[in-house]
Amino acid sequence: MKKRIAIILALAVSASALTAGCGNSKKPAEPVSTSGGAGEASGKSSEAAPSEGNRTGEESQEKAGDPMAAVTDDGTEKTITYWHTFTEGARKDYIDQMVADYMEAHPNVTVNVEVYPWNVFTQKWTAGLAAGALPDVSSVNPDNLFAIQQAGAVLPMNPLIDAVGEDYFLKKPLDNFTYDEVILGIPYYLHSYVMWYRKDVLKEKDLEVPKNWDELLAAVKAIADPPNQYGFTIAMSKNDQMCAQLLSCFAKAEGAALITEDNQGNLTDPKVVKALQLMADLYKAGSPEGSINYGLSEQNDVFFQGKSTFAFGSGFHINGVKQNSPELLDKIAAVPFMGPEGETLGDTAFVIGLMGWNQTEYPETVYDFIRFHFENERYIEFLHLIPGGQLPATTEVANSEEFFDNDTIRQFQDEIQYIQQGIEKGTFIGMDFGLTPAAAALTSQGIIEECLQDMVLNNTPAEEAAKKANEKLNAAIQILME
Amino acid sequence: MIKKFVNRHMCGVFIAPACLVTVLLLAYPICISIFYSFTNKSLLGKPLKFVGLSNYQAVLSNPEFYQALWNTIVYTVISLSLQLLLGFLLALALNRITRFQGLFRTLILIPWAFPMIIVTFTWSYLLNDLYGIVNGKLLQWGLIARPIQFLADPRFAMITVSLVNVWFGVPLFAVNILASLQTIPKDLYEAAQIDGASALMRFRFITLPFVRVIAGLLIILRTIWIFNSFDLIFLMTGGGPGTSTVTVPIFAYRMGWTLYSLGRSSAVTILLLLFLAGACFLYFRILDRWEKEVSQ
Numbered sequence: 001m002k003k004r005i006a007i008i009l010a011l012a013v014s015a016s017a018l019t020a021g022c023g024n025s026k027k028p029a030e031p032v033s034t035s036g037g038a039g040e041a042s043g044k045s046s047e048a049a050p051s052e053g054n055r056t057g058e059e060s061q062e063k064a065g066d067p068m069a070a071v072t073d074d075g076t077e078k079t080i081t082y083w084h085t086f087t088e089g090a091r092k093d094y095i096d097q098m099v100a101d102y103m104e105a106h107p108n109v110t111v112n113v114e115v116y117p118w119n120v121f122t123q124k125w126t127a128g129l130a131a132g133a134l135p136d137v138s139s140v141n142p143d144n145l146f147a148i149q150q151a152g153a154v155l156p157m158n159p160l161i162d163a164v165g166e167d168y169f170l171k172k173p174l175d176n177f178t179y180d181e182v183i184l185g186i187p188y189y190l191h192s193y194v195m196w197y198r199k200d201v202l203k204e205k206d207l208e209v210p211k212n213w214d215e216l217l218a219a220v221k222a223i224a225d226p227p228n229q230y231g232f233t234i235a236m237s238k239n240d241q242m243c244a245q246l247l248s249c250f251a252k253a254e255g256a257a258l259i260t261e262d263n264q265g266n267l268t269d270p271k272v273v274k275a276l277q278l279m280a281d282l283y284k285a286g287s288p289e290g291s292i293n294y295g296l297s298e299q300n301d302v303f304f305q306g307k308s309t310f311a312f313g314s315g316f317h318i319n320g321v322k323q324n325s326p327e328l329l330d331k332i333a334a335v336p337f338m339g340p341e342g343e344t345l346g347d348t349a350f351v352i353g354l355m356g357w358n359q360t361e362y363p364e365t366v367y368d369f370i371r372f373h374f375e376n377e378r379y380i381e382f383l384h385l386i387p388g389g390q391l392p393a394t395t396e397v398a399n400s401e402e403f404f405d406n407d408t409i410r411q412f413q414d415e416i417q418y419i420q421q422g423i424e425k426g427t428f429i430g431m432d433f434g435l436t437p438a439a440a441a442l443t444s445q446g447i448i449e450e451c452l453q454d455m456v457l458n459n460t461p462a463e464e465a466a467k468k469a470n471e472k473l474n475a476a477i478q479i480l481m482e
Numbered sequence: 483m484i485k486k487f488v489n490r491h492m493c494g495v496f497i498a499p500a501c502l503v504t505v506l507l508l509a510y511p512i513c514i515s516i517f518y519s520f521t522n523k524s525l526l527g528k529p530l531k532f533v534g535l536s537n538y539q540a541v542l543s544n545p546e547f548y549q550a551l552w553n554t555i556v557y558t559v560i561s562l563s564l565q566l567l568l569g570f571l572l573a574l575a576l577n578r579i580t581r582f583q584g585l586f587r588t589l590i591l592i593p594w595a596f597p598m599i600i601v602t603f604t605w606s607y608l609l610n611d612l613y614g615i616v617n618g619k620l621l622q623w624g625l626i627a628r629p630i631q632f633l634a635d636p637r638f639a640m641i642t643v644s645l646v647n648v649w650f651g652v653p654l655f656a657v658n659i660l661a662s663l664q665t666i667p668k669d670l671y672e673a674a675q676i677d678g679a680s681a682l683m684r685f686r687f688i689t690l691p692f693v694r695v696i697a698g699l700l701i702i703l704r705t706i707w708i709f710n711s712f713d714l715i716f717l718m719t720g721g722g723p724g725t726s727t728v729t730v731p732i733f734a735y736r737m738g739w740t741l742y743s744l745g746r747s748s749a750v751t752i753l754l755l756l757f758l759a760g761a762c763f764l765y766f767r768i769l770d771r772w773e774k775e776v777s778q
Contacts, residue, residue, distance in 0.1 A: 122739060126525040147742065151526040227612060227629075239720030290611030292634035292723050302612065444740035446720060453723045457636060479741045482522065 071364035079110040083138035136360040142428045143440045155356030157183040160367040179435045185353035189390035191314035192349040192422025194334040201309045212342040223309045224286030231286025232310040235299035238446030248429040250275035252346035254339030257432035265473035267466045277462040280455040315388035334415040349426030441476035519748035537749035550733040558708045560644040569655020577663045594653040602717035605646045636726035662696040698769040
C-alpha cells in the first residue's frame, strides 16, 4: 500500500513538474506604471519579483541613487535573453563586446544573446509568443513593434524615460514609437530616405540636380544608356518593399498619406496616383528592365557599382559605395525627395529600436541594459560603425562634436543634415497619423510592387492599377484590424 | 504475470513508439490545423472565436486562390514530368557506364546536396540581366540582342523556376531509378534477346515494369514536395511578376504569417491537403495495379 502511495505521489509530482514545464516558465512582469517616476517603477518590480527588492535592493537603491541599476545589482543572479538583428561582422562584434562589458559591470547578470536576420523576426517572435519563449530585450522595427503591442507582449518604456528625462531622446522618433501615451520602444538609431545622385554623371550631361518631377524624369531620360548607365532603378520584387518605400517618399513629399487617418488605403488619392505614374515613367525611362524582380540588394548593387545615376536610400548608401566602389565616394551626393512642383512637405523616416518584452522577470534590468546601449562614448562608437547610416537617437549625441568628428560624416555633412531634417519631420511608412497595424499591409503583401508591375508590364493606366491595389490593401488591412 | 502480459501484447509494445511518433508529428498538426481553420486564430494571441466556414468562404471567394492553385499545378506538372524524363535518361546512361561509376554518381548527386537557399541565390545571380553569366554568354555569342528577363518577364518566370526545380530534383529520380535498374536480372534481357525481342521491346516489357513501381513512388513523393514547395519560388520571384508565380504555399504564407491570420492560412492548408490527398489516392490506385502486374 505504502509503495502504491509513494508511486502515486511520485507520479503526481512528475505530472505537476511536466505541466509547469509546458507553460511559460517565466513569470510575466507586472504592468508598469506609465506615468510614475523611476522609484515607482522599481517599487512595482519588487512586487513582481519579491526576492529582488527584499534583500539589499532598497539599500543599494538609496546608495547608488540609480534605482534601475540598484535593483539590477542587488546581488541576486539574473539571466536575461537579448535577441538582436545585427548579423554582420562589425556590428555583431560590437554588440558582443557591449554585452560582455555589461556583464562585467553587473557580475550577477547573465545576458544570453541570440542573433537572427531581420527577415525571420516576425516568424521568430510569433512562434516565441505561441511557445512562451520570448526574450527579455530585443531590437525591433516599427511594423513588428505595433504587432507585438497588439499581442500584449510589450514592456512599456515609460519608466526608463521617466528615469532619464524626457529630453534624453529626440522627441519626434520617440513620439513615433508612442501609442496612447505608452512608449513601446526606444529608438536605437535613425535614418530617413533621401535621393542619391551621381554628381559626375549629371555634370557630364550638363544637367542640374532635378528640383521637381519633370526635371527628374527629363534627367533620367537624358542619362539612360543601357546597359552602361541607367537613370533611376525602380526595384519591384514582391519579396521586398522597395516600391512601397519609394512611393511613400514621393507621396509624402507632396503631402499625401498612403493610409488615411481612419485606416483605409489611400492609393486612389490623385496625388498618390501621380506618384505611381512617375515611378512607372522612371522605370520606362531608365531603369534596368530586370528591376521588376530586383529587391533591396540588387537595387543597391546597381548604384554602388556606378551603373545607376539616381537611387533612393538612407545614409547607409555612403557605406555601400565606400565598400563597393571607393573611387565613387567623392562623386555622390543626396537631396531630399521633392514633390511634383519641388515641394518637400514630408519625409519617410525609419527607426531601429530596442524594446522590452513584458514576460521578463527583471524589468529594471531590462531598462538598465537598454540604457547601457546609449552611454555616450559607447553609443558614438556604435554609430560610427556605419557613419552617416546610423544617426543618433539621443539629444546629447545628436548635438555632440564627438559624433560629427568623423571623416565620412564630415564629408557628407549636407546629406546627413538632410537626413536629420527628414527624421525630425518624418514618419514611418503608412504611419502618418501614428502607429497603426494597417501599415504592415503596405510592406508585407507586395501590393504596391504588384501595382507597379501591372502598370509597366500590362500598360494598365495608373488610376486602374491604383484602384485594384487599393482594394487589395483594404482587404489586407481589414484582416489586420480584425 | 508481467511476462504473460508482455508476451500477449508484444506486437502492441513494439508498434507503440511508432504510433506515438505518428500521432505527435502527423495527426496532431493536421487536427490542430483543421480546428484552427474554423476559428479566427491569430498569431497575435487574440481570443479564439469559432467562425464556422467563413475562413473557407473567404479563401474560396478569392480569385487569387484559384490563380495560385493553377500556378501550383503548372509548376508541379512541368517540374515533375521533366524530372522523371531526365532522371530516367540519366539512370539508363549511368547503368551503361562501366568506368568511373562512383565519380559520375557523385557528380549527379551534387544539385541535391545544396541547401535551397544557396540554389536560389546562385541561380538568381546566374540569370541576372546585368551581371548574370547566362545572359552575358548569350549576348557574347550573338545569340540574343538584349538580355532575357528570366525572372522579370511573366512569360518566362514560371518556366524558369520550374527548370531550376528540375535541375534540383533530377538526381533523386536518377539515383533511385538506377538502383531499381540494377535489380533487374541480366538473364531476362539475354532470354528476350534470344527470343528476338528488339531493344524497344526489351525496354517496354522488362525495364519499364521493374522500374515503374519505384518511379511511381517517387512521383507520389515529389508531387507532394513540389506542390508544397515554398522556398524556391518565394526566394526567386516572391510570386511575381504580377501573380505569375504565386503558388498556394506562397498564398497561404502571405495570409498566415504576414497578416497574422492563422485561421485563414489553416483553411488554405486544409484545402491543399484535400487536393493532395485526392491526387495521392489516384496515384496509389495506379501503383497498386502496377505492383499486382509485376508480382504476376
